[in-house]
Amino acid sequence: MQLAAIIVSLVLIAVGVALLGRAVAQFVRYFRLGAPVPAGTRTDEPVTRTVTVAKEFLGHTRMNKWGVVGVAHWFVAVGFFSLLLTIVNAIGQLFQADWLIPIIGDWLPWEIFVEFLGLMTTLGILALIVIRQLSKPGKAGRKSRFAGSNFRQAYFVEAVILIVGVCIMTLHALEGVQHGVDSYDAGYFASYPLVMAFQDLSLATVQNLTYFFAMLKIATSFIWMITVSLNIDMGVAWHRFLAFPNIWFKREASGDVALGALLPMVSDGKPIDFEDPGEDDQFGVSQVEHFSWKGLLDFSTCTECGRCQSQCPAWNTGKPLSPKLLIMALRDHSHAKAPYLLAGGGKTAEGEEKATEEQLKDVPAAALAEAERPLIGTLEENGVIDPDVLWSCTTCGACVEQCPVDIEHVDHIVDMRRYQVMIESSFPSEAGTMLKNLEKKGNPWGLAKKQRLAWTKEVDFEVPVVGKDIEDLTEVDYLYWVGCAGALEDRAKKTTKAFAELLHIAGVKFAIMGGDEACTGDSARRLGNEFLFQQLGQQNVEMLNMAFGEDSDDESTKKPKNKKRIVATCPHCFNTIANEYPQLGGEFEVIHHTQLLQHLIDEGKLVPVTPVEGLITYHDPCYLGRHNKVYTPPREIIAKVPGLRNEEMHRHKERGFCCGAGGARMWMEERIGKRINNERVDEALSLNPDIVSTACPFCLVMLTDSVNGKKNDGKAKESIQVVDVAQLLLESVKTPEEPADDGEPVSEPEPEPAK
Structure with a gap:
C-alpha cells in the first residue's frame, strides 16, 4: 500500500506541476x-x-451579500489556500505514517486551525452542492442563475473539494490515533468520534489507512490540477x-x-483624437x-x-x-x-489575412x-x-x-x-431618428431650442437664463441643468417645475442655460456613437466653462473664479456631467436634485408640513443608484413628508430593477419577451401602493406608461400616481389653501400651456 501510494502520488505531482507551468505560460501568451x-x-x-x-x-x-452562499463560499475559498500545508503533511505521511510538519505539526493552535477549517470547508462545499441542486435549471428554468452554466465542470470541482475536505478530517483523526489521543482533545474537537472509531484498529491497519487517504488527497488534488491545466477555459x-x-x-x-x-x-x-483620427485607429x-x-x-x-x-x-x-x-x-x-x-x-480593416499560408499551416482546422x-x-x-x-x-x-x-x-x-x-x-432603426435629432437639434425629440424655455412660462416666478437675464453664473448659487426630458417631455416638465419652485421657496439662487443647453450625449454614447457624444460634450463643456466665468485666457479680464456647481434632475445628465465630462476637460461640482432637496430640508429652508396620505414605494433609477451610489436622499425626503408610508419593493437599492430606458433603450422598441417597465410595475403593484415614486425623468416616463396601460386593462387602480420625489415634497411644503367665503379654496388660475 505504501509503495503504491508513493508511486501514484509522485507521478501525479510531477505531471500536475509540469502541466500547470505550461498552462500559466499559455495564459501569459493568450492575454498578450x-x-x-x-x-x-x-x-x-x-x-x-x-x-x-x-x-x-x-x-x-x-459574495456575502448572498447570505448562506457567501459564508459557505468564504470557507471553501479560504480553506483552499490556507490548508495547502496539509498537502505537504500528506506527502510526508506517504513515507512515515505518523509524520507531522516540523515545529507547528503538534502545536495546538495549528491543530485547531486545521480541524476547524477542514470541517467548515467540507460543510461549506456540501451547502453549495445542495444549493446548486435546489437551483437547477430543470426546476427553475431561466430563473435559475445556473441556466447555461457548465454543470459537469461544476460537479467535478465540487467533488474534488468534498473529497479533499473528507481526507483532511480523516487524516487528522488518524494522526490523533498515532500520537496517543485517547480522550477528548481540543485539537480534535470535530474528528474525535473518528479518533475513537480508529482506536481499536491495529497499528498496521492505521498506517495503511494513512497511506491510502494521503494518496487519495494528493491524487484528487493533482488530478484536479492536471484537468484544469489541460482546460484553461474552465x-x-x-x-x-x-x-x-x-x-x-x-x-x-x-x-x-x-x-x-x-x-x-x-x-x-x-x-x-476625434478631431483628427489616425488612419489605422480601431473604432x-x-x-x-x-x-x-x-x-x-x-x-x-x-x-x-x-x-x-x-x-x-x-x-x-x-x-x-x-x-x-x-x-x-x-x-x-x-x-x-x-x-x-x-x-x-x-x-486587416479591409478583411485581408495578415498571416501567410506558411504561418498558418500548423494551425488546427x-x-x-x-x-x-x-x-x-x-x-x-x-x-x-x-x-x-x-x-x-x-x-x-x-x-x-x-x-x-x-x-x-x-x-x-x-x-x-x-x-x-x-x-x-x-443598430436598431428606431435609434437612428434619435441620433439624427441629436445631430441637428441637440435633443432626441428634434424640437427647436426655444422650446427648452417653454416651461418657464408655466411658473409664477422668474427663472433667470444665462446670457439673457444674467451675464454669467457668478451671480447665482447653482446652475440648474434641466436636461432634454425635463425641458421638453410633458411628464418630466412637472418635475422640473416642482423642483424650480422648491428652489424658489427655499431662497436658492439658480439659473438655467435655456436654449444654449444641448443634450449631454448620454444616449448617444451608450448606443455606441462616441463621435456624436464627443461633439455634444465638447460643445457643452465650452459653453459651461464660459458661463462659469472662465471664457478668457487673459488673466486681467478673466472673471473671478466661481464654484462650478450644477444641480440636475436627470440622473443620466448628472452622471455624464459629473463623471464623463472630466474626460473632455469639464470639471464641475454636480449634485442630483434629491441631494440638494435633502440638504435644504436639513437646513430648515424647506419644511414639509402638509400630509400626503398613502402607501408609497420608491423605484431606484439605475444611473442614480448603482452607477452613483445615491440611495439615501430620496428615501429621506419621503420619510420627512408627513402621511406617507414607505414600503420597499423586493428588488431595491443595489439590487434595484431597471425601468428599461437606459443604454439608449428609451429610444428603441421592445419586441422580445415582456416589457421591462411592465415587469417593474408589476413588482410595485404587488404592494398595492397609492404612489410609485422615482427620481429620474426616464424612469418617470417608463413607469407612467406601464401604469397607465395597466389602468386601461383594469389591472391597476385609477387613483395610483407615478411622481418624482420633488413633486411629493412640493405638495407637502405648500400650506393648504385658505377657503373662500363660499367654502371654495382660493387659488390662482392655471396658466395657459405654452404653445
Whole structure:
C-alpha cells in the first residue's frame, strides 16, 4: 500500500506541476494577444490595489451579500489556500505514517486551525452542492442563475473539494490515533468520534489507512490540477487563481465597481483624437483580439455563478441577453481562436489575412474555422454574439455590481456597440431618428431650442437664463441643468417645475442655460456613437466653462473664479456631467436634485408640513443608484413628508430593477419577451401602493406608461400616481389653501400651456 501510494502520488505531482507551468505560460501568451490599455490606468496606486484585493477576498464583499452562499463560499475559498500545508503533511505521511510538519505539526493552535477549517470547508462545499441542486435549471428554468452554466465542470470541482475536505478530517483523526489521543482533545474537537472509531484498529491497519487517504488527497488534488491545466477555459476552476489579478487590475484602484463613466475610446492603448483620427485607429471592437488584455482576463475569470444573470433585467423578461452567457461565449471564442492568433493570424480593416499560408499551416482546422466567425452575427451567420443580445442591454450595471470577480460587462458591451454603430452603421432603426435629432437639434425629440424655455412660462416666478437675464453664473448659487426630458417631455416638465419652485421657496439662487443647453450625449454614447457624444460634450463643456466665468485666457479680464456647481434632475445628465465630462476637460461640482432637496430640508429652508396620505414605494433609477451610489436622499425626503408610508419593493437599492430606458433603450422598441417597465410595475403593484415614486425623468416616463396601460386593462387602480420625489415634497411644503367665503379654496388660475 505504501509503495503504491508513493508511486501514484509522485507521478501525479510531477505531471500536475509540469502541466500547470505550461498552462500559466499559455495564459501569459493568450492575454498578450489583447490590445494594450492606456499607460498607468490599470497599475496606478499599487498599494491601494493590493489592499482592495485583500478586502474583497478576505471580506468576500460581494459574495456575502448572498447570505448562506457567501459564508459557505468564504470557507471553501479560504480553506483552499490556507490548508495547502496539509498537502505537504500528506506527502510526508506517504513515507512515515505518523509524520507531522516540523515545529507547528503538534502545536495546538495549528491543530485547531486545521480541524476547524477542514470541517467548515467540507460543510461549506456540501451547502453549495445542495444549493446548486435546489437551483437547477430543470426546476427553475431561466430563473435559475445556473441556466447555461457548465454543470459537469461544476460537479467535478465540487467533488474534488468534498473529497479533499473528507481526507483532511480523516487524516487528522488518524494522526490523533498515532500520537496517543485517547480522550477528548481540543485539537480534535470535530474528528474525535473518528479518533475513537480508529482506536481499536491495529497499528498496521492505521498506517495503511494513512497511506491510502494521503494518496487519495494528493491524487484528487493533482488530478484536479492536471484537468484544469489541460482546460484553461474552465472558468469554474481557474477563477480561484485569476480572480486575484482580475480584481487587482480592475478599473478603479479604490475598489469601486466599473460603473458611472464609460471608458474613453482607445486604439492600440491610446485615446482616439476625434478631431483628427489616425488612419489605422480601431473604432470599437469587431474581433475578439480588439478587446484589451484586461478584457481577455475578464472572460477567463468568469466562474459561471450567474449572479449577473439573476439580476439582469433583459434576461428576467425573456430576452436573449445573459451577461454570464455573453462573457462565456467571448471566453470560449477567444480560447478557440487563440492558436490562429498566436500563429500571426488576423484580419486587416479591409478583411485581408495578415498571416501567410506558411504561418498558418500548423494551425488546427477548428481554430481556423473559429477565426472566420463574425463577432456580432445572427445564428445563420454563425456569429459569436447575436445582435439581439447586444442591443438588449440597458447598461443598468446590475451585472457589474453583482460580479464577485469584478468583470466589466458594460464596458465590453459598449465597445462592441461602438464598432457596430460607427463603422457598420448597424443598430436598431428606431435609434437612428434619435441620433439624427441629436445631430441637428441637440435633443432626441428634434424640437427647436426655444422650446427648452417653454416651461418657464408655466411658473409664477422668474427663472433667470444665462446670457439673457444674467451675464454669467457668478451671480447665482447653482446652475440648474434641466436636461432634454425635463425641458421638453410633458411628464418630466412637472418635475422640473416642482423642483424650480422648491428652489424658489427655499431662497436658492439658480439659473438655467435655456436654449444654449444641448443634450449631454448620454444616449448617444451608450448606443455606441462616441463621435456624436464627443461633439455634444465638447460643445457643452465650452459653453459651461464660459458661463462659469472662465471664457478668457487673459488673466486681467478673466472673471473671478466661481464654484462650478450644477444641480440636475436627470440622473443620466448628472452622471455624464459629473463623471464623463472630466474626460473632455469639464470639471464641475454636480449634485442630483434629491441631494440638494435633502440638504435644504436639513437646513430648515424647506419644511414639509402638509400630509400626503398613502402607501408609497420608491423605484431606484439605475444611473442614480448603482452607477452613483445615491440611495439615501430620496428615501429621506419621503420619510420627512408627513402621511406617507414607505414600503420597499423586493428588488431595491443595489439590487434595484431597471425601468428599461437606459443604454439608449428609451429610444428603441421592445419586441422580445415582456416589457421591462411592465415587469417593474408589476413588482410595485404587488404592494398595492397609492404612489410609485422615482427620481429620474426616464424612469418617470417608463413607469407612467406601464401604469397607465395597466389602468386601461383594469389591472391597476385609477387613483395610483407615478411622481418624482420633488413633486411629493412640493405638495407637502405648500400650506393648504385658505377657503373662500363660499367654502371654495382660493387659488390662482392655471396658466395657459405654452404653445
